[in-house]
Amino acid sequence: MATDPDHDHGHDNHLSEMVLRVKALETLLVAKGLVDPAALDAMIDAYENKIGPRNGARVVVKAWTDPAYKARLMEDATTAIAELGYSGAQGEHMVVVENTPAVHNLVVCTLCSCYPWPVLGLPPVWYKSSAYRSRAVIDPRGVLQDFGLTLPDDVAVRVWDSTAEIRYLVLPERPPGTEGLSVEALEALVTRDTMIGTARVAAP
Amino acid sequence: MATDPDHDHGHDNHLSEMVLRVKALETLLVAKGLVDPAALDAMIDAYENKIGPRNGARVVVKAWTDPAYKARLMEDATTAIAELGYSGAQGEHMVVVENTPAVHNLVVCTLCSCYPWPVLGLPPVWYKSSAYRSRAVIDPRGVLQDFGLTLPDDVAVRVWDSTAEIRYLVLPERPPGTEGLSVEALEALVTRDTMIGTARVAAP
């Protein structure tokens, strides 16, 4: 009874209402010639099908497997990532931060939900949640435990709060026992969360 | 459309729901012998009819008209206020702060809504509002302007944030031209807001 008792049984109504409100707005904007519905379709297609964490995984695996690329990536991530065809909106200025046995990096945006879209796509709900945004800077180790990751005290945690237009990608550690794997097999190991810093890459 | 569109037309339903929820809880608590409904009536009667800002006004006017009382009040407000019969819950430890031509005092509780109940009764909605609690400490002069009171820069504003169990009563300035007034007429000038610090006592 502490929370609004209407919340649960009102949820479906609320969702149908959002559908109606968005539809009404889109209809108005199209009637006024302000937006092109085909452009909306193309935008949705881009983020549903073209831009997502597989892009970031390619960057990571190339850095793991190509020392010259890794050097370029650490020196100027924006340019090195663009070599692979990823660039633009919400990734105009990229920085890659590297995990090592002594350092673990974690990316957050406390003020809104800034996130490196060209390499990771749109952020997951938890990344945009008040819980993550509030706690990542004051209790990063507690947040990592919510993901099942307990770090020893002597591993330094570096939290990157994306307060400007610099976007951060974590370069996770390559796990042992992956020497013989193909690029494709390596890329499959690199999940979205390993590039935000809420997970480590698991050995295959 | 920025706020919940259900809010307005749901308001009456929401109120009737609160009536039902409170009634249901009271019924349960009475059935369990946890509360005595007559005690609830007496509590409500106390704060509706016995304890309110007329108490504080008596303190203020006595301080204006009786220098010895004022001295006791400024030295030990809890005891001096108890002389008039006001004491107890949410006023166990009282401090009086005096407005002068050079100093204006303003009382707030940023963490909840602490307020000197024995002398002022229950706090008004605005005192408990997020707007007041948030702004009184960072922008007291702006808050005073919301009440129509503009203070010159050379009047120092002292804000009292009631973070412990000390409760604050503002002793407002006695306005000029009130020398011949009766105690009753003086008390009528002393509004609740003048004892919180969001108003000055107006001349009659």
Next chain:
Amino acid sequence: MNGVHDMGGMHGFGPVEPEANEPVFHAPWEGRVLAIRRALGAWRKWNIDAGRHSIETLPPADYLRMSYYEKWLASAIKLALGAGLITERELETGQRDPSAPVATPPLTAAMVMPAILKGSPTHRDTAAKPRFAAGQAVRARDINPTSHTRLPRYVRGRRGTVERDHGAHVFPDSNARFEGENPQYLYTVRFSARELWGESANPGDSVHLDLWEGYLDVA
């Protein structure tokens, strides 16, 4: 805890809106909630600090949305459930569990005014000597407890001056957790508005808080 209740210094809540001729209660249920919560308090199953903490730990969006007495209702229910005065099942059904004994209310109508006039003073005698004295420069500590505290975020790390020693008072941080009253000296500390808010504040203005000794360091 650094909760949404700790709102000193926040922007965005709009103007303060005084209401002309405001009634004590805007609806009878508000008075019932006030009275119920205080009458339940007479069972002494919790203290004022635990009561405040029960409100602070409401979901933040609810905290901001609910009215004062809605929060009191939610808190009364949380506290009564937590203390075992009522059960979830009783709350759902509205019916007393027939296997539970019927109690006798500790607060009767005749006791209400005496109880109000007596209150619950928090001053405690102590043999300890105060660490600070009026006029002394202090700095509010940089602590971020996850449980109840009465040290607002906006003064942490800030330098102020002790104005007054109130003697020892019940320490809310431990009392809220039912870990004892742990009385500590309580001081009124003056912070200049510029120390708190920077150069744009009026140089003569100040904010005064009552802070326990454990919240303070020598500046």
Next chain:
Amino acid sequence: MNGVHDMGGMHGFGPVEPEANEPVFHAPWEGRVLAIRRALGAWRKWNIDAGRHSIETLPPADYLRMSYYEKWLASAIKLALGAGLITERELETGQRDPSAPVATPPLTAAMVMPAILKGSPTHRDTAAKPRFAAGQAVRARDINPTSHTRLPRYVRGRRGTVERDHGAHVFPDSNARFEGENPQYLYTVRFSARELWGESANPGDSVHLDLWEGYLDVA
């Protein structure tokens, strides 16, 4: 502004709850909202900083209650109304004001991927010299602007070390108010967790923020 959006360091929001196999959108309307807000942005009536500020200035209880895309919808409407792209009357009726001309959308389907890949870089060339250099100790300023800022409260007044100079970037505080890009040097500044949160923080941990020159003083 010291808004509820500035939530770094707050408690009370519960655990982080990852979702297995999370879809890009949880319902088709979310994708429409994303696309609508960005397609309206192609009119260049506002900039990213004004867009963020339109979300920050939602009523705080709504901000905490609404989902991300609900906030985006509310913000798209606020921005479109504020820029005069649509009127309150049109929004209420859902009908185009017949006296208004029908426009031509600036963003077509063919332009979407090129626009995404191009983005909107905020780096600007400047003849100015940077005030700070890597390795230098700085202190975040004690400012409390009531309008948009990207200096979170939790670092204000705190001492850090410049790690990296990113050159000059558009300054959000002025850009959000449509008062010009006013490019300033942007630096990554490292703050030790203990400097921010006190002695209970892990001594090796740190928080790194990208802060404009105007947010910083020499320590």
